Amino acid sequence: MSGQEIERKFLVRKGNAYQRVAFSHSHIIQGYIPAEGATVRVRVRDEQAYLTIKSRSLDGGLSRYEFEKEITLEEATQLLKLCQGGVIDKCRYLVASEDGKHTFEIDEFYGDNAGLVVAEVELTAVDEAFAKPDFIGEEVTGDRRFYNSHLLHHPFSLWRHTLPEAYR
Numbered sequence: 001m002s003g004q005e006i007e008r009k010f011l012v013r014k015g016n017a018y019q020r021v022a023f024s025h026s027h028i029i030q031g032y033i034p035a036e037g038a039t040v041r042v043r044v045r046d047e048q049a050y051l052t053i054k055s056r057s058l059d060g061g062l063s064r065y066e067f068e069k070e071i072t073l074e075e076a077t078q079l080l081k082l083c084q085g086g087v088i089d090k091c092r093y094l095v096a097s098e099d100g101k102h103t104f105e106i107d108e109f110y111g112d113n114a115g116l117v118v119a120e121v122e123l124t125a126v127d128e129a130f131a132k133p134d135f136i137g138e139e140v141t142g143d144r145r146f147y148n149s150h151l152l153h154h155p156f157s158l159w160r161h162t163l164p165e166a167y168r
Contacts, residue, residue, distance in 0.1 A: 004063055006124065006126055007120050007123065008062065009120050009139070009146055011118060011140055011146075012106055012167070013135045013166050014166060018095055018104075018106045022093035022094055022106070023094055025092060026091070028044070028045045028088070028089075029080075029087050031083025031085075032085065032148075033079065033083055033084075039054040040053050041053075041054070042079040042080050044073065045092070047073070049070065049076030050069065052066065052067065052069075059126075061141050061144075086152055088109070088151060089109070090107045091107070095119075097121070097131045102123075102130045102131070103122075104120070104136065105121075112155030112158075113157070114156070115168055137167065
């Protein structure tokens with residue numbers, strides 16, 4: 001898959017409401033290979049693996065070019081050895097919007113990022129309307145602190161106190 005990715009990112013309020021309404025969940029391990037001008041990610045999601053390249057965003061994190069290709073688990077294992085800064089460990093829950101038109105990907109992080117839960121929704125247009133569940137709170141689109149690649153070097157455990165209690 002390749003093309004323009006348009007997504008918005010939000011904090012998720014404390015509690016497990018998202019787990020109760022999720023229609024699917026999966027375990028994800030991912031790392032990042034150093035690259036100038038792009039993000040190169042290696043991801044293992046349950047029993048599938050992917051190599052993804054994302055360009056930098058020119059509009060505050062709302063959209064960017066994305067290329068993604070499925071790779072073998074063996075290839076992912078080898079590529080993860082090239083990743084710097086460790087890996088991100090998380091569980092992703094899929095939740096349908098109240099109107100059924102969108103799917104929210106809700107990531108619950110582990111390790112040094114434990115306690116952080118964020119939701120993303122992919123859109124087909126920058127100004128597309130969507131209905132979000134009640135447990136989704138403050139928008140953090142474009143806030144680098146919440147980029148997975150940033151969390152490797154600046155884990156949530158170091159700055160969780162900067163967020164309102166409802167999100168930590």
